Amino acid sequence: MNGNIFTKDLLAWYDHHARALPWRLERSPYRTWISEVMAQQTQIDRVIGYFEHWMDQFPNIESVAKAHEEQILKAWEGLGYYSRARNIQKAAAVIIQEYGGDFPQTPEDIRSLPGVGEYTAGAIASIAFRLPVPAIDANVLRVFSRLLDIEISVSDKAAKDEIAKQVCQILPEARPGTFNQALMELGALVCSKRPLCENCPVSDHCVALKNKTVDKRPVLSPKKKSIQIEMATGVLLSAGKVLIQKRKPDDIWPGLWEFPGGGIESGESPEEALVREYMEEVELDIIPHEKIGVIKYSYTRYRVTMHCYLCKLTDTAPVTPVFNEASEGAFVLPDELDGFAFPSGHRRLLESMREDVRYSSLFSFSV
Ligand code: SF4
Known part of the structure; x- marks a missing residue:
């Protein structure tokens, strides 16, 4: 893959096709954090209403830390995975107590906050602080499993490591946050479960398309029985x-x-x-x-x-x-x-x- 051309094609597409989501209109570490946590396991269309309501109710980190747990859970009601909401409140308390209310600025410090995993830390660091770190979510795994035509399950560590290595190699220093968002947006809008390869801005770089294996990628682990x-x-x-x-x-x-x-x-x-x-x-x-x-x-x-x-x-x-x-x-x-x-x-x-x-x-x- 030619990283420079890939990045140019991807960013040009994103600059024209990015959705005007509320958290993109005004970027801050706090807004990025909340939107990223809300968007885990949840359709973006549903997240928008929750995000706007949350920001009305809790406009800053201090208001989250001071809120009663009942208010936090009520604002999260319907999003599921309630530990995410509780962790936001725990992390807000840590930010107030240990960082004087300012959001931590290194990927390591962000990652140490309660409930913040590798992906969320990468998203906040790259989008809010413009640090050149990857943010690899399920969308990015799916996109790269096709771009690289990966023949093993994307749940395997080897597949994840290979994808992380590739993303790090092509991550542009100048616009890391935009690049990470563009990859996720591509996964959400074009290289989705049923990919729209005819509309894909990076189809020239796609090995699965060339090998006619798109419908076999990503390889998924067998589902656990319900x-x-x-x-x-x-x-x-x-x-x-x-x-x-x-x-x-x-x-x-x-x-x-x-x-x-x-x-x-x-x-x-x-x-x-x-x-x-x-x-x-x-x-x-x-x-x-x-x-x-x-x-x-x-x-x-x-x-x-x-x-x-x-x-x-x-x-x-x-x-x-x-x-x-x-x-x-x-x-x-x-x-x-x-x-x-x-x-x-x-x-x-x-x-x-x-x-x-x-x-x-x-x-x-x-x-
Ligand atoms: S060409 Fe198709 S499979 Fe390949 S990255 Fe684009 S949308 Fe995904």
Whole structure:
């Protein structure tokens, strides 16, 4: 590959085709950092709204460090992988305490911040500080697996090392951040899952195109088998309020709120599972009296089918819950629910109730 011509072709294309994304309009280490973390595992179209809302709420590092964790999680609600949001807050505290509020400026110092990996450190260092370091994400791996016609899985260290070596060799000193963004943009817009080779500005440099192996690249590792889970979840209504509880710090989705419920055991109906789970989790005797619906969602390898019910207390049940499986909990008014951050399955349950005429008189949601 002729690095100079490749870089010239790529940058010329990027200068004309780069999307006007909000974090590109005004560059700063903080904005670059937040946008890069948000964009991991998330479609850019979705990130835009979250980013703008985040910047309105937390315009600088200090405001992130000072925020209550609930505010941070609420601003992140729906993006998933909530540890990313928690790490941003931890890193903001480190920047305040150890760097006097100024973003660290070397790739090593940036990399040492909580939650900042090699890719994110490279992106911040090259884009915000113009340092000549690579930023290799899944887009760049895919593009280079084709450009170099790499025959082994891009998850293999050998493939990653080869790609990093190539990127470092051609990274231009003058515009490293723009070059890194151009590679990612090429992967997002042209050399995507279904590549548009006829529109590609670097097709002359592409070995897979020459070898007619584009549809075989990148070589991927075999996917891990997904695991199916059946859950039952109950929205308990009592005296016009709804019971919610907060997940424990060592739980999956720590700090997020949910409706009680849990896994359906072998031989149980969803209703039986819900009665058992309510007794185990909050020591309340409930009746699942109306099926709201079924919500399906995924996280990591898990494919969850969640059976959702409207519940009421039995006539003899105590009304004060004991939170055995949560750090705290409360009965809240339905129109207060939007003030809490829920995992995506429970958020979708709320949204499905909001749209369901059966519950419109119960819930006066505000989006
Ligand atoms: S020619 Fe096709 S496969 Fe090669 S880099 Fe361009 S879009 Fe990707």
